[in-house]
Amino acid sequence: xxxxxxxxxxxxxxxxxxxxxxxxxxxxxxxxxxxxxxxxxxxxxxxxxxxxxxxxxxxxxxxxxxxxxxxxxxxxxxxxxxxxxxxxxxxxxxxxxxxxxxxxxxxxxxxxxxxxxxxxxxxxxxxxxxxxxxxxxxxxxxxxxxxxxxxxxxxxxxxxxxxxxxxxxxxxxxxxxxxxxxxxxxxxxxxxxxxxxxxxxxxxxxxxxxxxxxxxxxxxxxxxxxxxxxxxxxxxxxxxxxxxxxxxxxxxxxxxxxxxxxxxxxxxxxxxxxxxxxxxxxxxxxxxxxxx
Numbered sequence: 001x002x003x004x005x006x007x008x009x010x011x012x013x014x015x016x017x018x019x020x021x022x023x024x025x026x027x028x029x030x031x032x033x034x035x036x037x038x039x040x041x042x043x044x045x046x047x048x049x050x051x052x053x054x055x056x057x058x059x060x061x062x063x064x065x066x067x068x069x070x071x072x073x074x075x076x077x078x079x080x081x082x083x084x085x086x087x088x089x090x091x092x093x094x095x096x097x098x099x100x101x102x103x104x105x106x107x108x109x110x111x112x113x114x115x116x117x118x119x120x121x122x123x124x125x126x127x128x129x130x131x132x133x134x135x136x137x138x139x140x141x142x143x144x145x146x147x148x149x150x151x152x153x154x155x156x157x158x159x160x161x162x163x164x165x166x167x168x169x170x171x172x173x174x175x176x177x178x179x180x181x182x183x184x185x186x187x188x189x190x191x192x193x194x195x196x197x198x199x200x201x202x203x204x205x206x207x208x209x210x211x212x213x214x215x216x217x218x219x220x221x222x223x224x225x226x227x228x229x230x231x232x233x234x235x236x237x238x239x240x241x242x243x244x245x246x247x248x249x250x251x252x253x254x255x256x257x258x259x260x261x262x263x264x265x266x267x268x269x270x271x272x273x274x275x276x277x278x279x280x281x282x283x284x285x286x287x288x289x290x291x292x
Contacts, residue, residue, distance in 0.1 A: 018167075020167055023162050028159075030153075107288075108232050111236055120243045120246060123243075124251035129147070131261060139195075153206070154202070155210040171222065172282040175211075175219070176279035180276055188200060188201035208272075220232050222285040251264045
């Protein structure tokens with residue numbers, strides 16, 4: 001779902017608001033998780049799991065249909081009659097030359113690497129948190145549940161907030177700040193801190209996680225044409241998938257080798273540090289035209 005939205009945003013959203021809109025989409029996952037957290041206990045208590053899946057599935061279909069109808073009116077150039085007209089024109093003028101736009105240019109490669117690094121860092125941070133805190137640190141399941149709630153609540157606003165910030169200070173600077181906050185989340189878990197520091201780590205992770213996954217598509221939208229941005233972001237998601245798989249599998253072997261999950265969070269901090277450097281190396285999107 002996220003891949004085609006990059007192209008739609010590039011076509012219909014003014015440049016000054018593109019980071020904010022991408023950030024809001026990133027936070028959309030948190031809104032869904034929050035709503036699910038309210039719905040599931042009610043239906044489990046009064047009905048069963050089958051009802052939960054039916055209700056959530058029905059809501060998903062309804063949202064998809066309503067979203068399509070709204071987009072046909074609000075984003076006609078990307079969806080609906082406007083898009084069909086452009087497609088028909090291309091079919092009726094097959095001899096019209098199409099300018100080739102290479103995807104594997106330095107700034108796109110940096111973006112792909114950043115998304116791969118995000119998968120390597122963020123996946124293990126989430127997946128091994130409960131095991132580390134409960135098995136090695138002795139924290140209760142209820143406290144760990146509180147940390148996840150903090151992450152979710154923080155995510156409700158973080159994507160949009162960082163999107164607004166990026167529209168003012170540039171995406172690359174906001175992205176570097178996000179990786180800096182992710183570094184803090186890794187360090188605070190790794191140093192065997194107390195409950196307050198772990199709550200701060202949960203806030204830091206909630207801020208950085210949703211921010212990063214909104215800022216990277218925002219950078220693509222601002223630096224590439226709508227036609228090429230979808231392809232660039234599709235490749236970026238492949239890098240994300242590979243990075244997440246490598247991070248989760250590699251962290252499991254890493255834990256077996258060291259005998260502790262602590263090293264995983266040290267690794268998260270190191271990777272986040274690399275992310276800061278790569279973010280600052282990115283060209284300033286405000287000096288790049290989307291026709292490049």
